[in-house]
Amino acid sequence: MELWCRACRRKYGINEPIWRCGCGSPLDVRIDSQFPRDRIVKRRPNLWRYREALPLEDEVRVVSFDEGFTPLIFRNFKGFQVAFKLEYLFPTGSFKDRGASLLVSKVRELGIQEVVEDSSGNAAAAIAAYCAASGITCHIYVPETASFSKLTQIRMYGARLVKVPGSRQDTARAAFEAAEKSYYASHYWNPFFFQGTKTFAFEVWEQLGFRVPHNLVIPVGHGTLLLGAHFGFQELKASGMVKETPRIFAVQSENCCPLFRVFHEGLTYLPQIVEKESLAEGIGISQPLRWKQILEAVKSSQGTFLKVSEEEIVSSLRELSHQGFFLEPTSAVAPAALAQLVKRELVHSSELSVVPLTGTGLKAADKIASKVLDL
Ligand SMILES: Cc1ncc(COP(=O)(O)O)c(C=O)c1O
Ligand SMILES: [Zn+2]
Incomplete structure (x- = not known):
């Protein structure tokens, strides 16, 4: 088990208190994951049941709310098979608890x-x-414009909030500077966050009777779920548990789609994006740090990038609500993209597509009321 840098290939011990490489690039965890199936199935249904694949030495230190093993439910989607993974049922209302619990x-x-x-x-x-x-003690840097209900939640947990004027990038810069004197528990820089999100793949594999689906349709901003899922399925393959890994369809919003552009325009750099407001605020990331890694993961899976319009997000959100799923708008981009895949015949009716529903609508009720319901 070790930390390693893709850019310069340097290695570090797994317990070094660092969050990036000396060369300035992000780090990843290399781990020889094991999946003792007969032991796994006897454990509590939470993400810690895959402990032989998680880089923690001492179980006593685990910080857990018994999270994970979210339901995977099957629905007929315009004649196609889809399994929705209810990631909005985590204790704080989104899949990010996977990464936070591990980190x-x-x-x-x-x-x-x-x-x-x-x-x-x-x-x-x-x-x-x-x-x-x-x-x-936790210091959270937020842009001045951050949504009221999410700020309330963060404050109620007792975190120290630092509001930064300017863009999302300005906030990131301020946090980055503060992290020089502290430890950066960043969901996109810190390699341990991705070690938590990879449990998404393990759960899907187990819930499908130890098999993998044909397709994954995933929203992507910084790629914490997408890369986590990719790492997870790769580890299952490397350990001989599965032969194939799913095709990854990565979804962005039309109003902020740097990765979509790099992929389809064949760019070798991240384009300058003029940020436009989108209902999908969770994926409004114009400069995703791990963009090369995300591109590689999607390409190597034989997948592609899709983008969805604001209208498609609204109609997908409405349709899902009418089936009993109350989600934040960011979560509706993946089902909206699945509708495109079906229409463009990029998926086959015999294939199973897994779609995570990533965040609860309860945090975004005000926004949904004004932008979707016109209340
Ligand atoms: C509800 C929701 N879905 C999807 C995402 C996308 O995650 P990532 O930025 O790690 O790709 C986010 C990110 O904040 C989110 O809040
Ligand atoms: Zn390096």
Whole structure:
């Protein structure tokens, strides 16, 4: 088990209290994951049942709300088979608890008392909650424009909020500077966050009777779920548990789609994006740090990038609500993209597509009321 850098190939011990490489690039965890199926199935239905694949040395340090093993439910989607994974049923209302549970547990194991994170929403809420549960001081940097209900949630967990004027990028810069003197528990920089999100893949595999689906349709901003799922399925393959991995369809909003553009225009750099407001605020990331890694993951899976319009997001959100799923608008982009895939015959009716429903609508009720219902 070790930390390693894709850019310069340098390696570090797994317990070094660092969050990036000396060369300035992000790090990843290399781990020889094991999946003892007969032991796994006897354990509690939470994400820690895959402990032989998680880079923690001491189980006593685990910070957990018994999270994970979210329901995977089957629905008929315009004549096609879809399994929705209800990731909005986590304790803080989004899939980010996967990453937070692992990362904060590791922070505790490393003996770190204080962390910094920047996000305007779900990732910050998740980190703040797990820090609250473990007595770790947490400084959250947010853009001045962050949504009121998410800020309320973060504040209620007792995190110290620092509001930064300007763009999302300005907030990231301020947090980055603060992290020089502290530990950066960033959901996109820190390699341990992705070690938590990879449990998404393990759960899907187990819930499908130890098989993989044909397709995954995933919203992508910084790619914490997409890369986590990719790592997870790769580890299952490397350990001989599965032969194939799913095709990954990555979804962005038309109003902010740097990765879609790099992929389809064959760019070798991230284009400058003029940020436009979108209902899908969770994926409004114009400069995703791990963009090369995300591109590679999608390409190697034989998948592609899709983009959805604001109208498609609204109609998908409405349709899902009418089936009993109350989601935040960002979560509607993947089902909206599945509708495109079906229409363009990019998926076959005999194939199973897994679609995560990533965040609860309860945090975005005001926005939904004004932008979707016209209340
Ligand atoms: C509800 C929701 N879905 C999807 C995403 C996308 O996650 P990522 O930015 O890690 O790709 C986010 C990110 O904040 C989110 O809040
Ligand atoms: Zn490096």
